[in-house]
Amino acid sequence: MVLKFIWLKEILSKETDVNKIVKFAKSKLKYFDCLINNALLFENDKLENFTLIVGETFKNKFKNTCLLSKEFAKNIKGKNNNIINIIDQRVFKLNSLFLFLYNK
Numbered sequence: 001m002v003l004k005f006i007w008l009k010e011i012l013s014k015e016t017d018v019n020k021i022v023k024f025a026k027s028k029l030k031y032f033d034c035l036i037n038n039a040l041l042f043e044n045d046k047l048e049n050f051t052l053i054v055g056e057t058f059k060n061k062f063k064n065t066c067l068l069s070k071e072f073a074k075n076i077k078g079k080n081n082n083i084i085n086i087i088d089q090r091v092f093k094l095n096s097l098f099l100f101l102y103n104k
Contacts, residue, residue, distance in 0.1 A: 004029060012064040013057075022071040031077040037065060038086040 006028050
């Protein structure tokens with residue numbers, strides 16, 4: 001069995017970033033078996049320094065992660081395909097430093 005993978009590092013700030021990643025991956029691979037996503041961004045967003053930019057950044061990254069998953073699903077073959085989302089350990093120990101996550 002031959003395994004082929006590509007490692008891509010992208011911030012996913014814009015929808016065009018998703019299109020760029022998918023286009024590149026399709027040029028290197030015939031189809032997708034697995035997507036490993038580690039795209040979550042934690043911002044120090046205390047009540048004293050919270051801005052709407054933090055919320056917009058979170059919204060854009062979440063939206064673009066969903067778009068990436070959708071594009072992955074369009075390019076799979078077979079039934080044994082996986083999307084693995086890696087989350088930060090802080091999700092399990094939320095504190096006041098991550099106010100925005102409490103509200104979601």
